[in-house]
Amino acid sequence: MISIKNISKHYKTVEALKNISLEVNEGELFGIIGPDGAGKTTLFRILTSLLLADSGQAAVDGLDVVRDYKELRRRIGYMPGRFSLYQDLTVEENLHFFAAVFNTTIEENYYLIEDIYKQIEPFKTRRAGKLSGGMKQKLALSCALIHKPRVLFLDEPTTGVDPVSRKEFWEMLRKLKTQGITIAVSTPYMDEATLCDRIALMQHGELLTIDTPANIIAAYPKKLYRMEATMKKEEVKTNPKVETCFLFGEYWHLTFKNDIEPTWKLKEIQPTIEDCFVEKMK
């Protein structure tokens, strides 16, 4: 559904994307996970025909992002990271506007946005600029969906959103997936990775890995242990047996060069995506 071949892009001295290739299947919920500056937004802008790559090819739903951009734009929905609806239009006016631009009506595809839109419908006469962050997000998603796109691009929809609202947003995405829409979503939150069918871990314009979350976790190269973080930091860090140690909340996550430290109370654990990301960053 999305096909990217050897895409590169630079801005002045910064190489934003370095020879990226990846495929997203139809109906997949695909996550691009990486910190700010990884190149996520650049990639999304190229895929939505808003930016030209320096080299390489990309196609979405069989349409070349350069040659077929007009048809492409009809078939995709895009929710940029920065809120970009019309602040001076009301909730309802924004939705109506986007429906009209795509030659459709709110009624025609209402079933698609109903679950999301009904949460903000009580405020439909309020100007978009006066909405809270969570409501803006729901309106932006509704507007990106109103023309029933085949592929949805969501650029960091949950950045700065609290954990409970983030969970609710992902529940909405799972529901959309059942409608057959292919979804590409980027996020800096590692814990959201496990909610995707497949993910690409991204850093400094490069893909560190592409696979299902389960496979990435299974491919973690070492035994990982956790230990309660009661000991002094230096004592843990300077132990010669320790290879890596990172704090994860109230626990240390540790790997050892060879043998484990026998005096510590350790429990072998399954790595999280964040452990995998840190391991691949080295």
Place this chain on the structure above:
Amino acid sequence: MKDITAKNLTKRFGDFTAVDSISFEVERGEIFGFLGANGAGKTTAMRMLCGLSQPTAGEGYVAGFNIDTEAEKVKAHIGYMSQKFSLYEDLRVWENVRLFAGIYGVRKDLIKPKTEETLAKIDLTAERNTLVKEIPLGWKQKLSFSIATFHNPNIVFLDEPTGGVDPLTRRRFWDMIQEAAEGGMTVFVTTHYMDEAEYCNRVSIMVDGKIEALDTPRNLRKQFAAENMDAVFHQLARKATRIEN
């Protein structure tokens, strides 16, 4: 010694009570985590504590000064680091330090040596002449923190300081926070990363303008029979009835 005291601190906007009579104290050198869902009232409460917004009712003291009647003194004794870091992108690294040192009223003859010391400490000496817009986010973050604490404030307020950075940078940043606290600085921090709540000495969780829980992370986990702080947060935040607006 208490560095922050809030007594029934309240802020109303019209008939909407954004912050609803919150009371708490923060000790000198403590790392205090200030959590809550979007719209719970965190930012409003923080703005009052920084002397940027007048309370409707109740009172607050920060660094020994009344946040309502001595707001300017409060501002001089605290450091503040916002989510967006608020550095000047078109100024060089050292120029940003120089500018904020002046704004915070650091003595002129101290600025130069302290700037060198600061840049050396955060490994940015070689980048002193680089424009801030050209440095990576993680560097901006440590620069921003050093600038917020350049004038040796008693208290530093950090508003979601780790949003968007990679996992290693996030952990290194917490090392900086902990070092500052060990040096006696009081740290008041908001975050959406629940693992970071564990790095705080105590944590408060706001729901619908009120503080619904306040204790050490360990005690909160016990109190809510939760595996981690994420579970504690979910239990509390789900109770919210306020319609986001």
